[in-house]
Amino acid sequence: MAKGRLSPERERALINKVQKNRDTAAFQELYDHYFPKLFAYVGYRIGRKQDIEDLVADTFLRTIEGIDHFNWRGKGSFAAWLFTIARNLISNYYKQRRSEDDALPLEDIPQLEASTLLPLDAVLQKQRLAQMRRLINSLSPRQQEIVTLKFFGELQNREIAVLLELDERTVASHLCRGLRELHHKYMAESVRTAERDSR
Amino acid sequence: MIERDELNRQDQELLQEVERLIANEDGERREADSLYGFCAHLASTRPLADEAFRLRLETKLISVLESEKKERKMSAEQTKNGPLAWFIPARPSLRAALTALLLIVLLAGGLIAVYPPAGAFAKAVFDAVRGQTSQVIVTVVENGTISREEAITTDITGPLTLAEAQAEVDFTIRLPAYLPGGYSLTEFNIYPGSRDMVTILFDTQVDGPGQAREFFELHESKREGIYAGGEPLGDVLINGRTAVWAQDVSTTTDDAGRSSPLTANKLYWEDGGIYFTLRSYDLSQQEMLKIAASIK
Numbered sequence: 001m002a003k004g005r006l007s008p009e010r011e012r013a014l015i016n017k018v019q020k021n022r023d024t025a026a027f028q029e030l031y032d033h034y035f036p037k038l039f040a041y042v043g044y045r046i047g048r049k050q051d052i053e054d055l056v057a058d059t060f061l062r063t064i065e066g067i068d069h070f071n072w073r074g075k076g077s078f079a080a081w082l083f084t085i086a087r088n089l090i091s092n093y094y095k096q097r098r099s100e101d102d103a104l105p106l107e108d109i110p111q112l113e114a115s116t117l118l119p120l121d122a123v124l125q126k127q128r129l130a131q132m133r134r135l136i137n138s139l140s141p142r143q144q145e146i147v148t149l150k151f152f153g154e155l156q157n158r159e160i161a162v163l164l165e166l167d168e169r170t171v172a173s174h175l176c177r178g179l180r181e182l183h184h185k186y187m188a189e190s191v192r193t194a195e196r197d198s199r
Numbered sequence: 200m201i202e203r204d205e206l207n208r209q210d211q212e213l214l215q216e217v218e219r220l221i222a223n224e225d226g227e228r229r230e231a232d233s234l235y236g237f238c239a240h241l242a243s244t245r246p247l248a249d250e251a252f253r254l255r256l257e258t259k260l261i262s263v264l265e266s267e268k269k270e271r272k273m274s275a276e277q278t279k280n281g282p283l284a285w286f287i288p289a290r291p292s293l294r295a296a297l298t299a300l301l302l303i304v305l306l307a308g309g310l311i312a313v314y315p316p317a318g319a320f321a322k323a324v325f326d327a328v329r330g331q332t333s334q335v336i337v338t339v340v341e342n343g344t345i346s347r348e349e350a351i352t353t354d355i356t357g358p359l360t361l362a363e364a365q366a367e368v369d370f371t372i373r374l375p376a377y378l379p380g381g382y383s384l385t386e387f388n389i390y391p392g393s394r395d396m397v398t399i400l401f402d403t404q405v406d407g408p409g410q411a412r413e414f415f416e417l418h419e420s421k422r423e424g425i426y427a428g429g430e431p432l433g434d435v436l437i438n439g440r441t442a443v444w445a446q447d448v449s450t451t452t453d454d455a456g457r458s459s460p461l462t463a464n465k466l467y468w469e470d471g472g473i474y475f476t477l478r479s480y481d482l483s484q485q486e487m488l489k490i491a492a493s494i495k
Contacts, residue, residue, distance in 0.1 A: 021268070022265070022267050022268035024261050024264050024435060027260065027261070027264055028261065028439075031257060031260065035253060035256075035257075036245075036248070040247075043245075043246030044246065052248075053252050053256075056248070057256050057259070060256065060260055061260070064267075128244055129244055129246060132241060147241075150221070151217075151241055151242055152246075154221055157214075169206065172206055172210070173206060175214065175217070176206065176213050179238060179241075180234065182237070183238075186237055187237075
């Protein structure tokens with residue numbers, strides 16, 4: 001089933017309503033659209049469930065605080081603005097913490113979407129998320145950003161380009177290289193795991 | 200010379216595949232040993248928020264927007280009508296209602312001050328509305344003086360259990376899954392002969408010396424507007440349905456006969472042909488929205 005997309009015209013009309021009238025129905029439509037993407041993106045960048053929730057909440061609160069200052073600059077500009085707020089908060093989060101917890105307890109890791117491809121139980125799902133997150137964190141910072149914004153923020157390459165102030169082709173190029181590198185690391189890890197298990 | 204970021208055919212195919220995967224969350228299942236299969240594997244490994252968190256945050260954000268809307272409205276009216284204009288409603292009907300309410304409050308306050316049984320009457324009415332008694336003593340005033348007292352039966356009956364109330368009404372009574380800390384369902388009240396409305400009381404059950412007992416009411420009715428009312432302050436959303444947030448200002452009287460203003464918060468909305476009203480003197484809008492959203 002294809003996911004619902006918000007047309008640029010609709011998005012612009014909703015933002016106008018929130019700016020002019022603090023229209024709660026309009027805000028709710030924007031929230032419903034962006035909440036899962038923002039949560040999944042922050043989930044990969046942060047890891048710990050409680051911190052993800054705090055940061056997502058803070059992002060939306062700042063969005064409301066600053067929405068009067070947002071200027072529509074065409075398709076993708078709102079997504080770029082929203083994810084910029086999240087990126088800045090993530091950056092502050094890591095400045096305040098000296099190191100990241102690579103080995104989070106499983107209870108601190110969020111669950112996966114119910115539409116997950118494999119019928120794994122909750123523990124295995126969380127292990128899978130932890131593995132993917134660890135692999136992505138081994139990429140260059142720029143590739144990490146692009147892969148997570150693409151796969152979990154579900155942004156278009158054009159939107160990512162606006163957000164990171166890059167050329168769209170550069171985004172596409174980083175994405176392809178990042179995915180090939182990730183796949184390579186994933187396969188190497190799978191081989192090592194299989195060898196270890198056979199011993 | 201090939202540009203650094205120029206994409207070859209394989210990259211272009213990969214990008215197309217990625218767009219397809221992201222657009223279709225339940226994409227074709229593949230083994231993760233191929234690059235495309237790995238991309239599908241990655242796309243399906245998405246962290247998911249707890250629904251409770253999503254709802255809690257949504258409620259909080261809507262509440263922030265509502266507060267801002269109210270502030271803007273007051274600020275605009277103040278600017279338009281002068282420094283004290285915010286105190287007076289703009290609509291003539293509301294101004295008339297406010298004037299009438301003030302007169303009633305003054306008359307009731309005066310009566311209670313000069314005649315102690317009036318205080319007891321106010322308390323009895325208060326208890327009757329809460330379903331604790333079905334009979335109250337009414338003080339009859341004729342030609343400006345108190346002439347006599349009469350016992351009248353209120354038209355509310357209770358308390359009943361859920362089974363008893365459900366047997367009386369011709370719709371399915373719905374209850375909230377969420378209750379604020381300390382509250383529990385206490386009783387059901389119905390109107391004799393009326394099969395289309397029920398009042399449900401939720402109480403903190405704290406009744407010790409010096410402890411205020413808090414309660415809120417949930418009215419469910421097939422008739423529109425029975426429990427609506429108060430001054431509407433704005434619209435809010437409950438599970439995607441528009442609800443009205445309103446306040447009722449009345450007076451309360453203590454045992455010594457002293458009266459003071461009392462504000463009831465109200466939330467009313469329609470769902471599936473049933474008109475719901477939540478009323479509380481103690482709960483915040485955020486808590487009331489959470490209760491309302493949990494009524495399925």
